[in-house]
């Protein structure tokens with residue numbers, strides 16, 4: 001990991017801030033089971049992080065369902081099943097502590113997520129305070145995001161929306177991601193990428209990340225020149 005100092009942080013959302021990838025996996029397993037097929041992590045690795053329609057095209061192509069359903073039809077079926085699940089989304093471990101710490105230390109933070117704006121609202125409705133600390137949110141259906149991850153579009157758009165964003169060097173941005181497409185998008189944008197992958201994701205997909213963590217609870221802001229977490233207060237009684 002390079003010794004560098006970043007000044008701004010961009011968070012991915014699904015699978016990184018919110019424990020939502022399990023919903024996509026479960027629903028996609030259910031859809032494939034109806035056609036006698038199974039969903040596996042090699043396909044998941046190709047889909048996660050992408051815009052919905054781009055992920056849908058991968059799903060239909062890779063599972064050989066092109067004669068049975070269209071990507072658009074798959075999304076309609078998938079989203080009908082996801083709609084009731086999204087509002088139950090929980091934060092991933094370490095998220096609340098890290099976001100509150102960065103916000104308290106006035107580190108500019110934002111979100112760049114492939115999910116569409118409507119689903120963003122459903123997924124975050126239980127966590128309004130945490131998401132209120134974000135300077136801005138860029139979603140996959142934003143007009144500036146012409147191509148989804150691994151294209152750099154969404155991270156470049158997110159960087160530009162900070163105060164003075166357009167003149168900040170990309171290496172001043174630290175991106176947190178869970179998906180190979182997201183790490184690639186961050187690197188394509190010239191930014192640093194901390195990957196927090198699902199343990200079921202093959203390690204071959206970790207390449208390109210500047211740092212790989214098992215959990216956000218293992219992140220040390222000082223490693224990136226960000227304000228350190230306060231030292232644990234140890235109350236040593238006077239003798």
Ligand SMILES: O=P(O)(O)OC[C@H](O)CO
Pocket residue numbers: 012013014015024047048049050051052112113114115116179182
């Ligand atoms: O990981 P995100 O937040 O870019 O979301 C991407 C899709 O919506 C889920 O794979």
Ligand SMILES: [Mg+2]
Pocket residue numbers: 012013014015016048049177178179182
């Ligand atoms: Mg993600």
